[in-house]
Amino acid sequence: MTTGVYRLSPMRRNEELAGWLFASPWILGFLLFTAGPMLISAGFAFAEYNLLQPAQWVGTANIEKALSGDPLVWQSLKVTTIYAFVSVPLQIVFGLIIALLLNTNIRGLQYYRTIYYLPSVLSGVAVALLWRWIYAPNYGLINALLAGFGIQGPGWLSDARWALPSLIGMSLWHVGGGIVIYLAGLQGVPTEIYEAAEVDGAGWLTRFWNVTIPLITPVLFYQLIIGIITALQVFTQALIMTNGGPHDSTLFFVLYLYRNAFQFFKMGYASVLAWILFFYILLLTLLVYRSSSVWVFYSGEVKRS
Amino acid sequence: MQRQPFSRRHFLQLSAVTAAGLMAACAPVPAAQPGGEAGPSAPQEKVAVTFMVPGSAQEDADFAPVFEEFNKRYPEIDGQYTPAGTGYTPQYDDKLLTMLAGGTAPDVFKTQFGKFGAFAASDVYLPMDDLAAKYVEETAFDDFFDAHVEACYFDGKLLALPNDGAPEGIWYNVDLYDDAGQPYPTWDTTWDNMLEAATAITKQENNITVQHGIGHPFWLETVWSNGGEVLSEDGTKCLLDSPEAVEALTWMQDLVITHGVAPGPEALSELGMTDRFTSGRLGSFWAVRGSLGALRTIEGFSFDAAPIPTSNKGTRLTRLLIGWTSVWNQTKHPDEAYLLAAWVASPEGQRLRISRGFAHPSRKSLVDQDWYAKYECPMCNSFAVNTVFPEMLLRGEARAWPSHAKEAEIFQTINTNLDSLWDGSKPAEQVAVDMTTAINGILQE
Numbered sequence: 001m002t003t004g005v006y007r008l009s010p011m012r013r014n015e016e017l018a019g020w021l022f023a024s025p026w027i028l029g030f031l032l033f034t035a036g037p038m039l040i041s042a043g044f045a046f047a048e049y050n051l052l053q054p055a056q057w058v059g060t061a062n063i064e065k066a067l068s069g070d071p072l073v074w075q076s077l078k079v080t081t082i083y084a085f086v087s088v089p090l091q092i093v094f095g096l097i098i099a100l101l102l103n104t105n106i107r108g109l110q111y112y113r114t115i116y117y118l119p120s121v122l123s124g125v126a127v128a129l130l131w132r133w134i135y136a137p138n139y140g141l142i143n144a145l146l147a148g149f150g151i152q153g154p155g156w157l158s159d160a161r162w163a164l165p166s167l168i169g170m171s172l173w174h175v176g177g178g179i180v181i182y183l184a185g186l187q188g189v190p191t192e193i194y195e196a197a198e199v200d201g202a203g204w205l206t207r208f209w210n211v212t213i214p215l216i217t218p219v220l221f222y223q224l225i226i227g228i229i230t231a232l233q234v235f236t237q238a239l240i241m242t243n244g245g246p247h248d249s250t251l252f253f254v255l256y257l258y259r260n261a262f263q264f265f266k267m268g269y270a271s272v273l274a275w276i277l278f279f280y281i282l283l284l285t286l287l288v289y290r291s292s293s294v295w296v297f298y299s300g301e302v303k304r305s
Numbered sequence: 306m307q308r309q310p311f312s313r314r315h316f317l318q319l320s321a322v323t324a325a326g327l328m329a330a331c332a333p334v335p336a337a338q339p340g341g342e343a344g345p346s347a348p349q350e351k352v353a354v355t356f357m358v359p360g361s362a363q364e365d366a367d368f369a370p371v372f373e374e375f376n377k378r379y380p381e382i383d384g385q386y387t388p389a390g391t392g393y394t395p396q397y398d399d400k401l402l403t404m405l406a407g408g409t410a411p412d413v414f415k416t417q418f419g420k421f422g423a424f425a426a427s428d429v430y431l432p433m434d435d436l437a438a439k440y441v442e443e444t445a446f447d448d449f450f451d452a453h454v455e456a457c458y459f460d461g462k463l464l465a466l467p468n469d470g471a472p473e474g475i476w477y478n479v480d481l482y483d484d485a486g487q488p489y490p491t492w493d494t495t496w497d498n499m500l501e502a503a504t505a506i507t508k509q510e511n512n513i514t515v516q517h518g519i520g521h522p523f524w525l526e527t528v529w530s531n532g533g534e535v536l537s538e539d540g541t542k543c544l545l546d547s548p549e550a551v552e553a554l555t556w557m558q559d560l561v562i563t564h565g566v567a568p569g570p571e572a573l574s575e576l577g578m579t580d581r582f583t584s585g586r587l588g589s590f591w592a593v594r595g596s597l598g599a600l601r602t603i604e605g606f607s608f609d610a611a612p613i614p615t616s617n618k619g620t621r622l623t624r625l626l627i628g629w630t631s632v633w634n635q636t637k638h639p640d641e642a643y644l645l646a647a648w649v650a651s652p653e654g655q656r657l658r659i660s661r662g663f664a665h666p667s668r669k670s671l672v673d674q675d676w677y678a679k680y681e682c683p684m685c686n687s688f689a690v691n692t693v694f695p696e697m698l699l700r701g702e703a704r705a706w707p708s709h710a711k712e713a714e715i716f717q718t719i720n721t722n723l724d725s726l727w728d729g730s731k732p733a734e735q736v737a738v739d740m741t742t743a744i745n746g747i748l749q750e
Contacts (some may be wrong), residue, residue, distance in 0.1 A: 051406040052427035155571030
């Protein structure tokens with residue numbers, strides 16, 4: 001066995017240097033604007049700090065308060081979890097159904113695709129204001145439709161029982177972004193597999209369930225992960241539509257974090273909340289990632305039982 | 306033309322130069338030292354002093370003549386108007402907080418309601434007592450309304466000058482009062498009188514209330530008018546569970562739940578109070594004189610202003626919403642900054658700005674001037690719009706919320722608990738107890 005110093009040729013060395021230089025903007029950005037603030041916020045978590053005066057060490061007081069003494073932490077975590085667990089599957093199912101419809105050969109298909117994608121490019125504030133009118137109790141679109149069937153609709157945003165479901169319903173407005181990704185996934189399914197299945201006598205539903213779904217599971221996996229992360233960070237809708245009310249029924253975790261940081265100037269406590277959210281997202285992402293070995297199939301992959 | 310080859314070496318050199326440039330551009334501006342020197346400069350050089358308000362097209366236009374005149378009067382100072390461009394939104398607070406934390410705050414700035422106490426407790430304001438004593442003429446302290454001045458003190462120090470500020474009154478729809486055969490609100494109108502008028506004005510169609518007689522009274526002045534208090538004098542205990550406060554909250558709740566004469570949360574989620582009033586579907590609502598900006602769009606009916614009603618005990622104490630103009634405690638030019646703040650709050654500075662709009666001056670001398678006292682509001686039923694607001698101040702029936710370091714958290718807690726008051730899910734007494742318990746928890750932290 002020979003040992004020795006591994007030497008790069010000048011050309012390889014230059015290439016390696018070029019590689020680092022190309023990656024350096026991202027690396028610098030990550031270190032300065034993500035990793036750095038994360039480390040600092042980890043320090044603030046143990047301090048009382050209002051940005052305007054020097055931080056004061058308080059030990060684990062912020063963590064203890066967040067985990068045991070503040071009912072709004074659990075309320076906001078509950079609201080956010082319900083939102084994520086209901087809205088993400090709904091978005092995936094609706095997005096996939098519409099993508100399947102748009103994956104057919106019908107006239108004017110590109111227009112339909114544009115129409116479904118269009119809501120995704122509108123700003124969150126404008127969309128929130130639009131939905132306020134859709135949900136208006138007496139003159140809103142939904143209650144006007146319900147009134148046509150003799151049903152008196154509730155105060156969608158003013159009733160604590162309906163405010164969160166209303167925001168979940170509103171989240172479907174953004175399925176257009178997912179549709180584009182599903183369409184790409186659907187068009188990547190080889191047609192010969194469908195043809196082979198058809199020759200074997202498979203009907204539409206069988207083909208969908210046994211060919212389409214397994215072959216687009218990597219796309220579904222991606223959408224699930226991104227959907228969970230996005231849903232757990234919901235902020236704008238809650239701030240504009242309900243400001244967390246009524247009765248804290250739409251107090252999302254990030255809204256509560258924002259209040260503590262920028263309204264109450266409790267940066268230390270807000271840092272603890274940010275780390276709780278980080279670990280919660282990490283935990284859910286890891287769970288989904290671990291589960292992927294059971295239900296996500298990659299092209300050419302051989303599953304061993 | 307021969308093309309020059311762009312080698313990898315060139316590319317790497319260019320990248321390095323660009324990265325260095327970006328790093329330099331992102332380098333923070335050195336923070337100013339408290340009361341420090343501006344550094345070497347020619348003696349004739351003007352001292353630049355910056356001033357920040359939330360800013361909007363209207364506000365920018367209002368301030369233009371103020372700064373034009375200031376820079377004429379003080380040729381040695383360069384007063385710079387630097388609006389945040391956020392409007393009166395929470396984003397202004399975020400921007401101001403970030404600038405203060407980053408050491409790049411303006412020399413003089415305005416503070417929004419709900420943040421004065423927190424900023425004051427964090428020592429971001431330059432105490433002005435000595436400067437006010439030094440510049441007596443420019444300050445003209447005695448000309449301010451007492452309530453405005455009181456609102457600028459925190460822990461016994463003068464931390465702001467009031468650049469404007471109005472007590473809250475009520476606006477009522479004269480036509481709706483006439484149609485219902487009700488007397489207009491006056492200085493002697495009580496809660497019971499308001500309820501009687503509101504009941505007569507309220508109308509329903511197909512089980513939907515299409516016209517409400519009264520808007521939501523603001524909780525603070527309702528509690529105050531009934532002799533209640535929110536916090537103890539030393540700010541360490543919540544007093545919202547007192548019988549006076551509970552009685553006030555009960556009156557508010559009954560307007561919506563028992564009598565159905567004020568819009569509930571469901572109706573308000575559709576159309577806010579001001580829009581309800583301007584569209585002729587609300588008998589009266591609580592607001593400051595500045596609401597004239599929105600009310601001037603009214604064409605179909607006449608309206609007027611009145612003082613808020615007295616409680617059934619015959620007492621009234623409304624809240625005063627003031628504009629705080631303060632000097633940053635890290636300013637390099639405290640004297641020049643103070644002179645700018647004093648100018649913005651001066652009678653002439655306010656006249657130049659307010660006479661173009663509808664804000665309420667903080668100066669006694671201004672409410673007697675023709676532009677204010679004889680303002681003609683086209684759809685107003687009388688000149689009450691020019692008299693009731695200053696009269697409440699002169700009678701000592703207006704007061705600003707005593708600033709508190711935790712006021713934002715206290716207000717948030719109250720607002721959240723008021724949800725139960727307005728939708729009737731809890732009786733007023735329980736709401737008062739819940740608020741008191743929660744606020745005492747905040748105060749003890």
